[in-house]
Amino acid sequence: MSLNATARKPVVAPDAPARAPRPNLTPLPKTTARRKPKLAYALVALGGAMAIGAAQIGLSLAITQDSYTLASLNSEQRTLDLRTDALQEELTGLSSPQALATSAAALGMVVAGSPAYLRLSDGAVFGTGTGAGWDSTVNPNGAGAVSNSLLVPPAQADANDGPVTDDAVTETEQLPPAITDGLPSPETR
Numbered sequence: 001m002s003l004n005a006t007a008r009k010p011v012v013a014p015d016a017p018a019r020a021p022r023p024n025l026t027p028l029p030k031t032t033a034r035r036k037p038k039l040a041y042a043l044v045a046l047g048g049a050m051a052i053g054a055a056q057i058g059l060s061l062a063i064t065q066d067s068y069t070l071a072s073l074n075s076e077q078r079t080l081d082l083r084t085d086a087l088q089e090e091l092t093g094l095s096s097p098q099a100l101a102t103s104a105a106a107l108g109m110v111v112a113g114s115p116a117y118l119r120l121s122d123g124a125v126f127g128t129g130t131g132a133g134w135d136s137t138v139n140p141n142g143a144g145a146v147s148n149s150l151l152v153p154p155a156q157a158d159a160n161d162g163p164v165t166d167d168a169v170t171e172t173e174q175l176p177p178a179i180t181d182g183l184p185s186p187e188t189r
Helices: 003-007 039-094 097-106 166-172
Strands: 117-119 124-126
Touching: none
Parallel strands: none
Antiparallel strands: 117 124
């Protein structure tokens, strides 16, 4: 027999751990009243919420005021752009060749006659060499002139009528017919 066979001891199963007895459930005693939060914490929270609300209202008012300022500046820019366009149209009308010729004629300027040339090598004069006459050969308001609505002066009153007043202007305006019997209809001919 072998040494292993004789040295063997019987296998013993380990003991199961002993279970502790379960405690019986018992009701807890009445709970004590909770402590009320301190008044200071509530005031700090309320003050913080009001400060945040006031900051939001202040920022909203500032943004709104800036938008009104921006709208006002945009309106002013549009007005200035329209004024610039009107002045540019007026300048274009006044710098037209027809307006310049009319202004020159009003100042007594005339179109020069045929030119004369001087040859410097021998002093010879080519051309008629006469000055311009007192009568202009160009009539800026003649038959070939194109009407320019920018050059038409406003209607002026006759010397017999006296100065134009606001009453005279309102009398000459076309007023719509008074509605007496139904809707007015245009006169046909």
